[in-house]
Amino acid sequence: MRAILVVNPKATTTTGRGRDVLVRALRSEVDLTVEYTRRRGHAVALARAAARQGVDLVVTLGGDGTVNEVVNGLMTAGPGDTDEDRPTAEQLPALAAVPGGSTNVFARALGLPSQWPDAAGVILEGLRLGRVRTIGLGRADDRYFTFCAGLGLDAAVINRVERARRRGRVSTPALYLRSIVSQYLLGDERRHPTIRLERPGEITEGELATVIIQNTAPWTYVGDREVNPNPDASFDLGLDVLAMRRLRVQSTTRMVTQSLSRQPNPRGRQILRLHDLDEFSLVAERPQAFQLDGDYLGERNKVRFTSVAAALRVIC
Template identity: 50%
Template sequence: MRALLVANPAATTTTRKVRDVLVRALSTELKVEVAETTHRGHARELAAGATADGIDVVVTLGGDGTVNEAANGLLAGGPGPHVPTLAVVPGGSTNVFSRALGRSRDPVEATGEILDSLRAGRTRLVPLGNASALTGDPGTAEAWTEPRWFVFAAGMGFDADVISRVEAQRARGRRSTGALYVRSGVASFLLGRDRRRPPLTLTRPGEPPVDGLFLVLVSNVSPWTYLGARPINPSPEASLDTGLDVYAMGRVGVVRMLHHLRQTMADRPDARGRGVHRWHDLAGLELTSSRPQGWQLDGDHLGTATGLRVRSVPDALRVVI
């Protein structure tokens, strides 16, 4: 069985020593080729090449961004039996999708688990999300971007603004930590205008629109993300066995925002109350905005848009579990 290990050397917890250990372990069962990413989008290029080359398994070693790029490369031609199986080894700061698959947080232990699963044939098809953004004149054919896949989350508004602030700090050499996200979130909430004048409207097929939103989180798995070891779980019912879950928030003050945040971090999260909207197992939705808003997929800020179309695609990708 042929495998391609796609390693991101810039990921938070990935080192050459760890990579070499994983290669030796994987080589006991697989014929392994190794490729390190060198630029943004490289993992997508490598995964697309692996599909064209008939590779059986693509193993990612990196963070959620590496997993997202690999999934987009694997599915560049759409889902189907020709697409290699994806195996995920955690190498980033949060590793949301890896944890959703039940992987150990230790990359060496996770590699052992993957090998055990491959020997036993433990793989499954999972649903993924697909999103297209409105970035131009709605009256033109080029207004909507090409659809992109996401494995665990999409968002528009506040969360994308937080990610943008974090990415700016990381570009200055700061490490991606829970504290950095907290500081960025506080700054975005206190200094931003969107929570005071919420610009977003959410529409579901056959249902009346819900407007006055400043935050919309779309989840394919649960939890939505982590602060270190602490899960943040606004949509606890989200699962790889269902469609998409949505957590949205309208205009709130500081005290109520802190209350809702505590709810999402509770041992038994139940994020409800004034200003909060939740939907479970959606096949799709559309967001529109009265002014340009940031949008993100799997923690990667992708610019600004005035609309976002999101859908769930069942059985999109085979993964090692």
């Protein structure tokens, strides 16, 4: 079996020694090539080239951003830009995600341990046993995502966190909490909700303040605690949506508390939840912060979301 290991050398929870251990372990099972990412977007090109060269397996060592880039490289390895040109899951290399970032939502949502040595052991066992799962993906316009997307408050918070990290701050739950409070108090989302959700053949839902889209559950983690605005979301179904009509203190606090519950079921007059959607669009009167898989991607006025069933094989 031919495999490529795509390493983000800036991954926060691994060391050079740890990477060497992983490489030796993988080479005991597969014919391995190792590539290091050098810039944002580099993993897209590496994965696309691997797929076109007929590699059997792509392994990532990094966080959710590295996984997202590799997935987009694999999914765009066909000869054209249409759905008909997209390779099937069986035609693409399988994916194995070794968690090396700060949160690693995708790997943990697949059931892998949060620590990379334990997760690597599970993946190696999966390779030996042929343990493969086919999952669906989400797509926002022309970019794929694995577990979540957001328009509004959550994306604006991610932007704040990324700016803080570029200034040398460490990504911690406390940093996210401070960023949430600052954005909530200073941002425009709660004062002037302008987002509309449009679905074919359905009534438009308007005046939404922020929208969370999930392709699986959980949405994210706070330490070991799952955060589940859409607890029924699944890799095996379409996309799930939670939108807040108004970001009032009481209703927003209740939604967060419900999402952190051991048996999450967010509900209330200010909450819109939709389950297992094939497609929809979000349209805003003014540009809104936008994120995919925890990476801030700037501002958007409109994004079309689609569910891509049985898109990719993963080792888990």
